[in-house]
Amino acid sequence: MVNADIEIETLAEFDQVVARGSLSGYRIQSVNLLERTFALLAADTSAAVFLGCAMEPDASAKVRADGALVFPPVPDLPFNPYRGLLYTPEELFDGLPGGYEATPDAGAYAWFRETATDGDVFSSMLRSVHDDAISDALDEHLAAARVVGVMGGHAMSRGSADYRGAAELGRALTRSGLTVATGGGPGAMEAANLGAYLAPAPDEALEEALELLAKAPSFEPSVSDWARAAFAVRDRWPGGGDSVGIPTWFYGHEPPNAFAAHIAKYFANATREDGLLARSTAGVVFLPGAAGTVQEIFDASTPNYYGSRGEPAPMVLVGRTHWTEHLPAWPLLRALARGRAMESRIALVDSVDEVPGVLASMR
Structure with a gap:
């Protein structure tokens, strides 16, 4: 069995495996087993690992006697450290x-x-x-996906032309068969996730959604109003398209956005940033941003420069004036790439409309 084959993350998976009579060697993550005492008493649980699974005392004693490792749930904790699935x-x-x-x-x-x-x-x-x-x-969720990262600043407000453009980009990338992954926060990140969410809807849905969201343009001063506006859009168009948000509690004053269908939220920002870029194997798009986006450009550049992750992932910077005059990251990136394998995998474009075609040309 490969690692994913030995992980049990839902009660349905538990029932399927235990019906075969043995849990030996399995890793059971955060499954409530209070109603499965008989199954645990009857099954072989040797070499199993139970991570945060609620169990009756008799069941816990039996599986420990079998030689299983039991990491009990941690009481009075506002999160589950052993969770097996991404957040929603x-x-x-x-x-x-x-x-x-x-x-x-x-x-x-x-x-x-x-x-x-x-x-x-x-x-x-x-x-x-x-x-x-x-x-x-996150690795399990993205195992078969072609992931494109969309990076950009949190300060981009709803109702702005840049926000609209980022949403149109997220929609176009999703409709092309890519999975959009963002930093999961507000601003450009939310806009890209919004576009992905509305990809299955008619084109006019985005226009209406933008009008609804513009009533609460920023998460400041009220996160509550900002989030409620997002859920109003979700209620208007339920069952939206798939995308991923990868935010962090390190920047907890910036809430996660509600349009990423799956949210991988971290405590460690460094782990989150590197993980987002490493999983964006189909390329990374950098929308206009400030210090955080500049950092992400060069975080992505380092493995591309050294080839430490294999073939360089495409990098597309959007906004010629922004990246050559306001924050001139493009000249340095181009200088770094000169003569290396990544040179043909970087591009600077004027608008989001050019991005899907540029990414397709780099495949």
């Missing part, structure tokens, strides 16, 4: 009618702020375990 917007924003402060996302950020500097090894271990579980779930 509904999960992170549960309780939003009572205000953003009542949501699990806000609760996890509050816990992070309280423990990030207290030096408690248990807290840091829980953050690390959680982030590793998220990476595992």
Whole structure:
């Protein structure tokens, strides 16, 4: 069995495996087994690993006697460090009618702020375990996907021309068969996820959605109003297209956006940033941004320069004036690429309309 074959992440998967009589060697992640005591007592659980699975005491004692490793759920924690699946917007924003402060996302950020500097090894271990579980779930989700990363600043407001352009880009990339992945936050990131979400809908849906969202142009001063506007769009067009958001509680004052169907939220920002770029194997698009986007350009450039991840991934910078005059990253990127394999894999374009064609030419 390869690693993915030995992981059990849902009760349905558990039932399928236990029906064959043996859980030996399996890794069971965050499955509530309180109603499966008889199955656990009857099955061979030798060499199994139970990660955050609720069990009755008799079942727990039996599987430990079999030689299984049991990592019990951690009480009074606002997140599950052993989770086997990515987050959904509904999960992170549960309780939003009572205000953003009542949501699990806000609760996890509050816990992070309280423990990030207290030096408690248990807290840091829980953050690390959680982030590793998220990476595992992200790899499983994207296993067969052609992923294109869309990077850009959080300050891009709803209702702006740039926001519209980023949304149109996300829609075009999704309709071309690519999976859009963003930093999962507001601004350009939200716009790209919005476009991906509305890819299955008629073209006019985006225009209407932009009008609805413009009523709450920024997450400041009210995250609650900003998020409610997004869920109003989701309610208007349910069952949207697939995309991924990869945000972080390190920047917890910036909420995740509600248009990424799957959210891989991390505590460690460095793990999140490197993971997003490493998984964008079909290319990375850099929309106009500030310091964070500049950092991402050169984070992506380093493995392309050295070839440490194999064939260089395409890099497309959008906004000639922005990247040559306002923040002149393009001249340095072009100088770095000169004479190396990545030279034919970088491009500077004027508008988002050019991006799909440029990416297609680099395949």
